[in-house]
Amino acid sequence: MGDEDWEAEIIKPHVSSYVPVFEKDRYSSGANGDTFNRTPSSSSEMDDGPSRRDHFMRSGFGSGRSLGNRDAGESNKRENTSTMGGFGGGKGFGNRGFSNKFEEGDSSGFWRESNNDREDNQTRSRGFSKRGGYQAGNDSEASGPSRRGGRGSFRVGRGGFGLGSPNQGSEFDQDEVTQRPGGLFSSRRPALTGTGNGDTSQGRSGSGSGRGGYKGLNEEVITGSGKNSWKSEAEGGESGDTQGPKVTYIPPPPPEDEDSIFAHYQTGINFDKYDTILVEVSGHDAPPAILTFEEANLCQTLNNNIAKAGYTKLTPVQKYSIPIILAGRDLMACAQTGSGKTAAFLLPILAHMMRDGITASRFKELQEPECIIVAPTRELINQIYLEARKFSFGTCVRAVVIYGGTQLGHSIRQIVQGCNVLCATPGRLMDIIGKEKIGLKQIKYLVLDEADRMLDMGFGPEMKKLISCPGMPSKEQRQTLMFSATFPEEIQRLAGEFLKTNYLFVAVGQVGGACRDVQQSVLQVGQYSKREKLVEILRNIGEERTMVFVETKKKADFIATFLCQEKISTTSIHGDREQREREQALGDFRCGKCPVLVATSVAARGLDIENVQHVINFDLPSTIDEYVHRIGRTGRCGNTGRAISFFDPESDNHLAQPLVKVLSDAQQDVPAWLEEIAFSTYVPGFTGSTRGNVFASVDTRKGKSTLNTAGFSSSQAPNPVDDESWD
Numbered sequence: 054m055g056d057e058d059w060e061a062e063i064i065k066p067h068v069s070s071y072v073p074v075f076e077k078d079r080y081s082s083g084a085n086g087d088t089f090n091r092t093p094s095s096s097s098e099m100d101d102g103p104s105r106r107d108h109f110m111r112s113g114f115g116s117g118r119s120l121g122n123r124d125a126g127e128s129n130k131r132e133n134t135s136t137m138g139g140f141g142g143g144k145g146f147g148n149r150g151f152s153n154k155f156e157e158g159d160s161s162g163f164w165r166e167s168n169n170d171r172e173d174n175q176t177r178s179r180g181f182s183k184r185g186g187y188q189a190g191n192d193s194e195a196s197g198p199s200r201r202g203g204r205g206s207f208r209v210g211r212g213g214f215g216l217g218s219p220n221q222g223s224e225f226d227q228d229e230v231t232q233r234p235g236g237l238f239s240s241r242r243p244a245l246t247g248t249g250n251g252d253t254s255q256g257r258s259g260s261g262s263g264r265g266g267y268k269g270l271n272e273e274v275i276t277g278s279g280k281n282s283w284k285s286e287a288e289g290g291e292s293g294d295t296q297g298p299k300v301t302y303i304p305p306p307p308p309e310d311e312d313s314i315f316a317h318y319q320t321g322i323n324f325d326k327y328d329t330i331l332v333e334v335s336g337h338d339a340p341p342a343i344l345t346f347e348e349a350n351l352c353q354t355l356n357n358n359i360a361k362a363g364y365t366k367l368t369p370v371q372k373y374s375i376p377i378i379l380a381g382r383d384l385m386a387c388a389q390t391g392s393g394k395t396a397a398f399l400l401p402i403l404a405h406m407m408r409d410g411i412t413a414s415r416f417k418e419l420q421e422p423e424c425i426i427v428a429p430t431r432e433l434i435n436q437i438y439l440e441a442r443k444f445s446f447g448t449c450v451r452a453v454v455i456y457g458g459t460q461l462g463h464s465i466r467q468i469v470q471g472c473n474v475l476c477a478t479p480g481r482l483m484d485i486i487g488k489e490k491i492g493l494k495q496i497k498y499l500v501l502d503e504a505d506r507m508l509d510m511g512f513g514p515e516m517k518k519l520i521s522c523p524g525m526p527s528k529e530q531r532q533t534l535m536f537s538a539t540f541p542e543e544i545q546r547l548a549g550e551f552l553k554t555n556y557l558f559v560a561v562g563q564v565g566g567a568c569r570d571v572q573q574s575v576l577q578v579g580q581y582s583k584r585e586k587l588v589e590i591l592r593n594i595g596e597e598r599t600m601v602f603v604e605t606k607k608k609a610d611f612i613a614t615f616l617c618q619e620k621i622s623t624t625s626i627h628g629d630r631e632q633r634e635r636e637q638a639l640g641d642f643r644c645g646k647c648p649v650l651v652a653t654s655v656a657a658r659g660l661d662i663e664n665v666q667h668v669i670n671f672d673l674p675s676t677i678d679e680y681v682h683r684i685g686r687t688g689r690c691g692n693t694g695r696a697i698s699f700f701d702p703e704s705d706n707h708l709a710q711p712l713v714k715v716l717s718d719a720q721q722d723v724p725a726w727l728e729e730i731a732f733s734t735y736v737p738g739f740t741g742s743t744r745g746n747v748f749a750s751v752d753t754r755k756g757k758s759t760l761n762t763a764g765f766s767s768s769q770a771p772n773p774v775d776d777e778s779w780d
C-alpha cells in the first residue's frame with residue numbers, strides 16, 4: 054500500500070466503524086494480530102494512559118473529556134500523519150468530526166452525526182431515569198419485565214468492544230463483496246496495510262452496498278448500476294484483474310483439538326417441551342418420523358460424534374426431517390429458531406455420504422463436492438461449517454467453508470485440498486465456480502439455510518444462477534433441502550423452482566412463530582427516549598449477555614460508542630465492519646469479554662451463541678419475520694431468554710398487528726396499547742383474532758392461502774428495501 058493511499062485515507066475521514074475500549078492495555082493482539090497504531094502516547098491526556106488513549110483514537114472516538122476538544126481531532130491527525138508507514142492505526146482518526154462532537158462534553162455529541170439529531174436534544178434534557186426496572190418514564194408499558202434492582206451501576210473497565218480496526222468498514226454485505234474493485238463502487242478507498250500476521254486490512258469502499266449484502270436505512274449506498282446490481286469477484290472483483298485493493302484477510306483456523314470441536318452448551322429446561330409442539334408434514338408418502346437417534350440407523354462414527362456433541366434426544370424438526378432426507382426426498386422445513394435445524398440436515402447428508410463411501414480427493418485443482426450448503430451471512434455459514442466439521446469428525450468427508458471478506462486465494466487453497474461439503478455464502482460461491490475451482494457435476498445435496506432469505510429479492514437471483522450453472526444437476530437429479538424459521542408463502546412458491554414437485558413440507562409449530570422460550574416484552578418508547586431506556590435496561594441486566602439490534606450500520610456504531618462511553622462493555626457487528634472485526638466482535642461477545650453486542654440484522658439469523666439471555670430491539674425491524682429471527686438469538690435449544698422491544702408509534706405502527714399476533718401465539722402478554730394501535734391500524738386480511746392461526750402455517754400447495762403474519766412477512770413488508778436488504 055503506497056503512501057498515497059494512506060494520505061487519501063487520512064485526508065478523507067469517514068465514519069468509523071467505531072469502537073472505543075475501556076480495558077487498559079488491551080489492544081491489537083487479537084486473534085489475527087491486530088494492525089493498529091500503537092504509537093505510544095507521550096502525553097497522558099487520558100487518565101488511563103496511552104492504551105486507552107490509543108483505543109479512543111483508533112476508533113475515531115474523540116471524547117471531549119478524554120481527548121479534550123477540537124484539538125483532539127487535530128492531534129489525532131498529527132499523530133496519525135506521523136505514523137504513516139507504520140501500523141495502520143491512523144485510519145480512524147478524525148472521523149467525521151466525532152471529536153468535535155465530543156468536545157461538547159456530552160455523550161450526545163456523536164448522535165448528531167446521525168440522522169436522528171432531535172433525539173439527542175430530548176434525551177439530554179430529560180437525563181437518565183434513576184428508576185430501576187425497565188419502565189420508561191412517561192412511556193406506557195403493558196408488560197414490562199420484572200425489575201431487578203440493585204445490579205445496576207457501572208460496569209467499568211471490562212474490556213469492552215470488539216477490537217479490530219474500528220475504522221475500516223468492509224463493504225457492506227453479509228455475504229460477499231468487500232472491496233469489490235472495478236466500477237462497482239465508486240468511492241473505493243485504499244486498504245490499510247498492517248503487519249500483525251501479515252494481514253492486510255481491507256480498504257473501505259465507501260458505504261457501498263455490494264451484492265448479497267444488507268443495506269441499512271440511511272446509509273450511503275453506492276452501487277454501480279442500481280440496487281440489485283452486483284459484480285462478482287469472478288467478474289472482476291477482488292481477484293480479478295481490475296484495479297482496487299484485494300481482500301487479504303485470512304481467518305484464523307478453528308481449533309483442531311477434539312474438545313474444542315465438540316464444545317457445546319447445555320440444552321435448557323424446556324428442551325423436553327419440544328415434544329409437545331405440533332408438527333405437520335405435508336406432501337405425499339412422507340416417511341414416518343423417528344423418535345431416537347438409534348432409529349436413524351446412522352453409522353458408528355456419526356453416532357459417536359452425536360454423543361460427543363451432547364445430543365441425546367432428537368428435536369422435533371430432526372425427528373421428521375432426518376428420515377425424510379434419508380429417504381432421498383426434497384424438503385422444505387420450517388421450525389422455530391434454535392431448535393436444531395442444522396443437525397437436521399447435516400446428519401442425514403453425512404450419513405448418506407458415509408454410506409456411499411465418499412472420501413475427499415486431495416489436491417485437485419477442480420474439486421467436485423457432493424454437497425453445497427449456502428447461507429446468507431458469513432458468520433452463519435462459518436457456524437454451519439463448524440457443525441459439519443464436528444459431525445464429520447473422524448470420517449473421510451471433508452467440509453470446507455468459503456465466504457466473502459476473506460482472501461479469495463485462501464478460499465481456493467481450502468478447496469483444492471479436498472472438498473465434499475462446501476459451505477459458502479452465495480457471492481463467494483459464484484466466484485469460486487467462475488474460477489473453475491468447483492465443479493458441480495457431483496452435487497447430490499443442495500441446502501439452503503435461512504431459505505426464505507436465500508430466495509428473496511436479495512439472493513434469489515444468485516440462487517437461480519447457481520441452479521442453472523453448467524454442470525449443476527437438475528432438481529430431479531439432486532436433493533434440495535430448505536430450512537428456516539420463517540417461510541412467507543410467496544417465497545414458498547418461488548422455492549418450487551428449486552424443488553422436485555413431490556417435495557415434503559415440515560412445519561414445526563407455527564411457521565413464522567416465535568420461540569415460546571423467549572419471554573417477549575414490548576415497551577412503547579419514543580425515539581428520543583431510546584438511549585436512556587437502553588442504558589437503564591442494560592444496567593439492570595448487569596453482566597448477562599445481550600444483543601441489541603438497531604436498524605442501520607451507523608446507528609450500530611453510534612449506540613455501541615455511546616454504551617462504551619456509559620462504561621458498558623460493548624462491541625458491534627454490522628456490514629461496514631471488516632470481516633476480521635466482525636469475527637473478533639463475535640468472538641468477544643461469545644466469550645463474554647463484551648457482554649453487549651450491538652448488531653444490525655446481519656446478526657439476526659442463525660447465530661447460535663451460548664448464553665444470550667437478552668435481545669433488545671432498540672429499533673424494531675421492518676418485518677415481523679425479522680423480528681422472529683432476532684429474538685430467536687435467545688431462548689435456544691430449550692433455554693429461556695428475554696426479548697425487549699422498543700416500539701416507537703411514530704415509525705412502528707405497521708408492525709403492531711403482526712406483533713400482537715406473534716406475541717399472542719407465543720402466549721405472551723399483549724400490551725393493551727399495542728392492541729389498540731393494532732386495531733386502529735387494521736389492515737384487511739388480518740383475522741382479528743389474537744390467538745387464531747393467522748400465519749400461512751401451511752404448505753402453500755394446500756391452497757390455504759391465509760395471510761402470513763398479518764400481511765407483513767419479509768417479502769410483503771411495507772418497504773423491504775429499507776430493511777438491511779440483500780442486494
Ligand SMILES: Nc1ncnc2c1ncn2[C@@H]1O[C@H](COP(=O)(O)OP(=O)(O)OP(=O)(O)O)[C@@H](O)[C@H]1O
Nearest residue numbers: 364366367368390391392393394395538659661690
Ligand atoms: N438434538 C439435540 N440435542 C442437543 N442439542 C441440540 C440438538 N440439536 C441441536 N442442538 C443444539 O441446539 C442449538 C441450536 O441449533 P441450531 O443452531 O441448529 O438451531 P436452528 O434451528 O438452526 O436455529 P435458527 O433458526 O436460529 O437458525 C445448537 O447449539 C445445537 O448444537
